[in-house]
Amino acid sequence: DSGVTQTPKHLITATGQRVTLRCSPRSGDLSVYWYQQSLDQGLQFLIQYYNGEERAKGNILERFSAQQFPDLHSELNLSSLELGDSALYFCASSVLDNMGYTFGSGTRLTVV
């Protein structure tokens, strides 16, 4: 157990639907990062939050949004889902940017 909790582990939904992925960071970590990993691909950075504030944005689609709550958990909202959104979505947390990130076990999203 890495200390970063992601729910749900698996999600199957239809095109056009909306889903919410949840992440609880490791205790003491203020930064949360979201990454997308498509089949056999590298990890693409989506967005970062630090203590509730958006800090950095990557190649995140307009259909996707995220937020970090006062208790530091974060949610990634994916709407108007398309088949191409099927991927493994990782949440990671860190206390300092230079220490590397601790990753959750990911949410496997399948859009049918």
Add this chain to the structure above:
Amino acid sequence: AQTVTQSQPEMSVQEAETVTLSCTYDTSENNYYLFWYKQPPSRQMILVIRQEAYKQQNATENRFSVNFQKAAKSFSLKISDSQLGDTAMYFCALGGFQKLVFGTGTRLLVSP
């Protein structure tokens, strides 16, 4: 912009042998950090080793060591005494900019 290149899509090694995975990167920043992550079939992302760019000494973690060549922007990972449990995807990552930038990964297969 920061980029990370892993030019070896797949590598194979026999148990107990040594293997080196290559990684090159590009950044205009002076302060940055480099990481190797392992992703076994379970898909969990596991930090293997980290290196601060301002340190000349190569990092070592048990059987894992790096060869950091700052001028050449090269950051290779050496795995000594390979074990079956080392079978995984290995990702090189560059950090220090509010996000980690990942390479496309090298699939390592350790055979008996």
